[in-house]
Structure formats: structure tokens, C-alpha cells
Amino acid sequence: PPQRVFVRQSLANNLRHELIFGITKTTLDYYQKNFGQRYPFSKVDHVMCPDYKYGAMENVGCITYSDSIMCSSQQMSIPQLTFFCVVIQHELAHMWFGNLVTMQWWNDLWLNESFATALSYYACAEGGPFVEEFKNESWLHFANYKRWGLSDDLQPTNHNIEAECANTDVSESLIDGITYGKGASLLKQLIFLMGWKAFTNGIKLYFKEYKWTNTTLHDFIGKLQQGYDETLGDGKLNLESWADKWLRTKGPNKITYEFQHEEGVITSFKIRQGFCKFGDEVFRKQSINIGFFDQYLNFEEHQNIVIQDRELTEVPQLVGLQVPEAILMNSNDHGFGVFIIDDKSIRFFEENLSKLENQLNKAVVIGQLLIMLRQILYPATRLPILLNQMMDEPNQNLINAVYMSLVQAQSIYLPPENVQKFNKEVADFFLRKAVKERADPKLQMFCLDKAFGFMYDEENLSMAAKWVDTPGKIEIFGEEMEATLTEDQ
Ligand SMILES: [Zn+2]
Incomplete structure (x- = not known):
């Protein structure tokens, strides 16, 4: 289908339109092959919107995105770029799962969202033209996403995946780690349990029977069961019982x-x-x-x-x-x-x-x-030991996984008397790594970025204060290197 992209003038320089078009083309091919249905609409528009509440939205043939996620900056880290890729793939999956077949009521919101999320990571991991550079990042990025689901599922506010939803106002509260992160993780588990072939056979049967209609969880599970039985026929898996235990209960x-x-x-x-x-x-x-x-x-x-x-x-x-x-x-x-x-x-x-x-x-x-x-x-006090294992690690998604917990530990998990020492250890780690990674300016900048949130002691602060006065150059622990800080930093 023809594609167009729209963006406000002031962000036009940050727009990666070739990447957007390329990811879309590769991904549509992948979905068509695995869903057994052609792309159901006549065009794909990509519209970058200012101050958009969500990451993106799958209007029929016209995806609206938050421009702050998709094109706020020319420099994007690998985790940001991986997310950029799966956001497009998520919305494209909705053209089938959401638009070609739509849930009957909001209690099955997860059917839309978990499916689109899980399939976007499969599409990303599959690689191919334009997606190749994200291929090995996909499941690393997903591991963090899964942790979001697990974390929400451990809270007193958790709920069944197949949620209760009295009215449309309540539906907003279902947009959480359980509907997205946990639901997608359970589909990944289900695919592992069933096998990809049985799963996609079930999906093809589902779209064939229900296209242009509204469905419930029962319809979905029924077709997956049929797909499993026709493919393997070993009678070893009862998907209604699986759904009862995984989707109609809460907590891991x-x-x-x-x-x-x-x-x-x-x-x-x-x-x-x-x-x-x-x-x-x-x-x-x-x-x-x-x-x-x-x-x-x-x-x-x-x-x-x-x-x-x-x-x-x-x-x-x-x-x-x-x-x-x-x-x-x-x-x-x-x-x-x-x-x-x-x-x-x-x-x-x-x-x-x-x-x-x-x-x-x-x-x-x-x-x-x-x-x-x-x-x-x-204990949170052992996190710096874990962090030190990242000193030689080039992968930004992995560093990011540890980093996100460092931020939480700093504000929630550490005894107050340990916070100062912890901040110093973490800041020093990222600064030392930034020096070490001077041959890779993107990774170096990524590490500097991570250091900022932990630089509280006088020595580090006075060092950082000098960076502002020397555009294009920064000095860390006496070592001078080329780097231009962005306005955000
Ligand atoms: Zn979605």
C-alpha cells in the first residue's frame, strides 16, 4: 500500500522517514505471511502529533504517533531506536488485530494490546530489510517490557488479564503493565508451549472466520485450540484450562x-x-x-x-x-x-x-x-556489584536494564544512609565507562546520560560545571575528550 508521513515543520529534520517506510514494508510482508490475510486497507499514513497522550494509535490506515517518541531528537539511543521500531510494528499488527477483527468489549482489551505487542517483537526479531539492525535487540528490549508486567502483577492493584470493565471510563485504567507487558509475555509463553506453526495456524483460522466482526476471548482460544489440534493432534494441551489459570487469575x-x-x-x-x-x-x-x-x-x-x-x-x-x-x-x-x-x-x-x-x-x-x-x-546495596559486570558491555539495552533499577533503588529500595555512597559509586561507574568507550561516541554519550542522575557529590558536580564552558570538549577524571552535550543534558 502507498505510505505517507506527516510531521510539523520544526521537527522535519529529525524525521527518519526512510526507516519508517522500510520498517512498515518489511513488517507488512511478515504479517501477511503469518496471518494469512492481506493488509486489509488501501494506504498507511504515519502522522506525528505534538503532545500526544499515548505512544501511538492505530486508526484505520492512519497511525498517529507521539512526535516526542518518534522524532524529538536526531540522536537516539539503541533502546530508543528499538522502541521506535516496535511501536510501528505494534500499530501495524493492530490493522489486523483490532481493526480487521475487533474485541466485543473492553474486558478483552488485552487481546488487542498483548497480541500487537508480542507480535511486534517477533516481527522485530525476525529481521529482514530495515529491521536487521534491531534483530538482536528485540528480545533484550522485551525483557524489560516483561519486567514491567511482572512488577505490576506483584502490586496490590493487579488484576486478571481478562479484566472487568464496567464502562468506557474504566477502560483507561486497563492501559497498564498487565494488559501490555504481562499479556504479551503470556502470548510468548503460549507460542513456546504450542509451537509457532500451531499458533500461526490458529491465527489464520481466526482471521479467516472472524474478519470484519467482533470477537471475545472464547473465540480466540477456540481457534488456537483448533490450530493446535490440526497441527499436532496429541491432545496434550487444553487451552480453555490454560486461559482459566493464566488469564482469569492474577499474580505470578x-x-x-x-x-x-x-x-x-x-x-x-x-x-x-x-x-x-x-x-x-x-x-x-x-x-x-x-x-x-x-x-x-x-x-x-x-x-x-x-x-x-x-x-x-x-x-x-x-x-x-x-x-x-x-x-x-x-x-x-x-x-x-x-x-x-x-x-x-x-x-x-x-x-x-x-x-x-x-x-x-x-x-x-x-x-x-x-x-x-x-x-x-x-539487597539493593549489591546492585553496584551487578553494575560492575557491565563495564565491558557494549549493549545499551542490557545496560539500560540495570540502569532502570538503579534509579528505583536510589529513590525506593536503599536505606537512606546508603544513598550517598551508592550515588557516588554509580556516577563513577558511568563516568569511567564513558572514558573507556571514547572510541564509540554514541555509547559514550549513552553512558554520560546515565551518569547525570547520580552526580550529587561536589567533586563530580564541579567537574560537570566545567563542561558547560567548553563546547565540544569535556574532561572526565583528568581525561579530555570530544563530546557535545545536548540541551537536555
Ligand atoms: Zn496498541
């Missing part, structure tokens, strides 16, 4: 493990489900991978381990294996829950995180420790 499960061993060999391994405060007492079925690390950091992943919907699940696949140095539940991040890392493994990751080969597993470790922090199972 706390997931731990216990094992016995003889002479260094595992003789039994059990996964235990518990409950979290403010959550319903329900055991839930899900499929995850479990990673084992040995002392030489070799990683072995045990895949598709199904946790049953009961308190204890035996895992015979792990019996007979050597006792590992560290265990990572939910490696590669398909599951949803409060996965607790044991003390020995925590020490291992605090020492070795930077050396893990798989970037996504770094994000999983960081995410699990940060959720444990929220649950008072990991």
Missing part, C-alpha cells in the same frame, strides 16, 4: 527448585511453585528452558521442560547430570513468573555475568535479580 507464581545428588551427580530434581502476595493461589502450567553452567562457564540448555499445574513437578530430564556451578531457570526467557536464583548461582552470576555468551541470558539473570530485589530477596 514464585518458582524455585530443589535437587538431591550423590557424588556430584543429580539423583532427583523438582520444581516447586508457590504464590506471591496479592496473587491468587493457582498452580499454572508452562514450558521453560533450564540452563546449567559449569565452572568453565560452559552452558548447557535443557529445553521444553513443562512445569505442571501442581505444586511439585519432577524433572527426570535432569537426573543423572553433573551438579552444575550455577542454574538459570527460564534461560532464553520464554516463561513468566518470579524465578528465584539460589545463593550459589547468585555469587556465580555476580562474578561471571559479563562473560556469558548469550546476551538474552544476561538479560534474564538481570531481570530475575531485579524482581528478587523488589521481593526483598536481593
